[in-house]
Amino acid sequence: LAKTTQPISMDSYEGQEVNITCSHNNIATNDYITWYQQFPSQGPRFIIQGYKTKVTNEVASLFIPADRKSSTLSLPRVSLSDTAVYYCLVGDMVTGGGNKLTFGTGTQLKVEL
Template structure:
């Protein structure tokens, strides 16, 4: 699995757009980029996943440049309830129960009123 680097913490205010960038210089050709969100004392929650270009769902957008050495998770108009730890994970698509999640140090996002 490729090593990832992301900010330790970020602060924002309600209503703002938040962009969290993750660096993964050693990403392999068949690696996917996946983001999870975790609230205190709760299990991580899958947010979004992409391979290249841009992916958007009802929660967030994921921007991936052509070289795929980084990616940016974009949260539009955050609210207090978006305060959580956000993890960026990179890994190849395996099968048969080998897609374990390797969590590195995530980004602690604090949203203020």
């Protein structure tokens, strides 16, 4: 089971870039890295997924170094609405197909004016 470690909380201001780093030292060769965002009283929402190097979409970028033992979620120019909990997941493949999708404690990001 590839476990993840990420900061419990982070603070930022509107307009800044926020980088949240996740450690996953025991990541397996075939594991993908995924990030989710969760607002209070809602289910988590998929943000981005990657395997190596850099992945970018309209919401965020994901940076993965060559050893894949960590990853960094980058949120450009955050706003108040980006205040949420961010979870890093590493694929935990299940025999027969799919992943267990075990969430860690997440990082509470607070964005202020």
